[in-house]
Amino acid sequence: MRAVLLDTPAPIETHPLRLGHVDVPQPSADEVRIKVDACGVCRTDLHVVEGDLEVRRTPIIPGHQVVGTIESLGASVTDRQIGARVGVAWLHRTCGCCSFCTSQRENLCDSPDFTGWTVPGGFAEYLVAPARFTYPLPDGFSDLQAAPLLCAGIIGYRCLSKTGIDDWSGARLGLYGFGAAGHVAIQIARARGAEAYVCTRDREKHQALAEELGAVWTGGTMDKPPVALDAGI
Template sequence: MYAMVLAARGAPLVFQERPDPLPGPGEIRIKVSACGVCRTDLHVVDGELPDLSYPIIPGHEVVGRIDALGDGVTEPAIGMRVGVPWLGQTCGVCSYCRMGRENLCDRPQFTGYTRDGGFATHLVADARFCLPLGLSGDDVALAPLLCAGLIGWRSLVMAGDGKNDGKNIGIYGFGAAGHIIAQVARSQGRSVYAFTRKGDHDAQSLARSLGADWAGASDDKPPVELDAAIIYAPVGALVPQALRAVRKGGRVVCAGIHMSDIPAFPYDILWGERQIVSVANLTRQDGIDFLGAWAGANLQIHTTVFPLDQANEALARLRDGALVGAAVLRP
């Protein structure tokens, strides 16, 4: 197999040939056909997440086909197309797992962070945590759904149901997750207000083309009070800006796994029963709910495709904000 390997914090990924991995009990081996490049991969490469062990292969938006089964695995079967998301394994016995909140597991494993991921031609995954993808849909277009879509979906649900709450939604950071979830929100009858970096006219044009009611810079005031705001950009300074944009009783959802420090802000912009909440990982049920409803839907997934050995270029363009939509690696 071939892989892009992170050997040390902040180092460029190195293209390496390795022996093909063998699946252990309960595991499957997947031949990767596409792997999305997520901002969390930048946090891994930059060493911004705790307890990183090197070397590690990043990548957690994996689409591929099963080519080997470990002992005890009967489903999914060889040849099936599956997706491998961020949540790679849970303990199943801690209090959070027992209460159905496996996204908060005390002893989790994460694809591309604590176990090797999909910036490779092959990877091994726990069969229980792989998501069936069926036959419809393009591999490249499906890849961003495995994190940008799933985390986006969880954050949208937390923002309100779109009927009794969460009708007017602000989206801060209109990249991979933002451009997917804006379409889902619009299809649910919500109004979408997109916030981008100042001067990012390409992202604002994309937002309008996907049905956003308004698009502007992150420090602009939207034309209406928002019921909720979802922050996908890892910028803590957006939290007080979003609080100023939401109505009384509104909610600000922080959807990233890592964010820069939130600056001090006056209490009056939180007062009025406004809330700040975070999204932590995802559950397998999130995957079933989202992919079951949206994987075959007419979502326009905007991607830029890179060969596997150009993963560093894809990461650099993501860091610089030079991508519209999502980057996807193809081995």
Template sequence: MAAETGTTTGTTTAWVVDHPAPAADRPLRRVERPLEPLGPRSLLLEVRACGVCRTDLHLAEGDLAPHLPGCPPGHEIVGRVLRAGPRATDFAEGDRVGAAWLAGTCGSCRYCLAGRENLCPDSRYTGWDVPGGYAGHAVVDADYVYRLPEGPPDEDLAPLLCAGIIGYRALQRADLPPGGRLGLYGFGASAHLTAQLALARGARVHVLTRSAEARRLAQDLGASSARGADDSPPEPLDSAILFAPVGDLVPVALAALDRGGTLAVAGIHLSDIPRLDYRQYLFQERTLRSVTANTRADGRAYLAETAAHPPTVHVRRYPMSRAPEALADLAADRVTGVAVLVPD
């Protein structure tokens, strides 16, 4: 496998979205595809684990329009550095790194200069704009990876790189006060990590989700209550995060907020929101916010916090050869916790 700067780095076996379709119809196709050239600040990774995110599902099913034809999904990549470009001297062969959703920004727009690079109009994303981790190898930008500790299993670290980081940013956007009351709507990969983060900070957490198995997991992790998605929590909420991509839950979550509370919508895709009556849902200074990707500072802060308070990551492993099955299981709510692809 050649790896000189500007030359191709060989080929890899990968899953790509052939034609968007319901996950049950298996829209992924396995191919042998060329890897990208190794640039001056590029890293060639051997993929050791890749989380299966709901955003991958949105791409496979056509909820998000494809940006790059034949692009392997996957943006929760744990890998080992095989080769580094000549200007990536801060990395060496064998280093353990993580590649996440944010793959690149312009670095010069007013958002980047203000520390809000997640809003950069020229931002690029792993598994959408650049090839992702549903593959044996990946070429990534050294400026957008995270150094990962030795010790934890690859499959436990992979979900931290999107489910965890996005949950961290959503929690920041939700303005949860110290010791506050937090509601989590939906309890999949991101929510089960965010719940543990909030609990470690001293919050009371109420989970509202349609899955009985997910409700049991929430209580096992320390949630104060776990009820159905349309139910009311046992007390008014200071903050809430909507992880389920269901617009009908926006008024449900807003109605559960106390005066001055904030609802953060964490997904990149959401079905239509019903008409909101202002006095019923937004009056008394209730706030509705979206969450858009994350900054690298978010990622570093979250990984530092998990080093101090390691979360329990509930993983369901799938061999890379069974990626379509993992995606179909996620679509059918057959995954409690997080699905992770690992080498066969």
């Protein structure tokens, strides 16, 4: 199959990625093989490519915002179906037995694998992933719309869920920084009826985008919002 490969990290301007051919991966017992239909590009991919994250596998296929169709099932997989559309995110697999995994905090696992860093990712025609770390996707999103939600969407949604806000109508939410996760979070918060106050240093781009998406106030990173906030993320 065709895949984008990184042999040695280097500045992106030097074009360290190459198009190559590798064997089609075979799923192990608890995995599924997915035909990739779309894969988003994340800032973390750039960290992998440029070596900001230590090399864990070489060559590596980057990409961790994957949308695709299940093509084959491992021998023990019973809760996924061939032909189903699913997503694959950054967290590829966890140990399942450390104190974090056993307390519903798998994102802090002691020995995880990560899609596109420690295991091959989605810049390829196919990839394999543990069935329990694939996410069925609703029909309301196109592949291109769904892909970024598998990273920025997950982060933004989790942050909102940790605010402690139960009644969002009229709630005052502060957003500190306004990258990919922030611009997803503001849309969810506003749809729930909240007011958004955004602090970010880039006035020409990020503050302008925040205002376009309905922020009632924008300011610099160190500026104080004009009202008391119910929560900040």
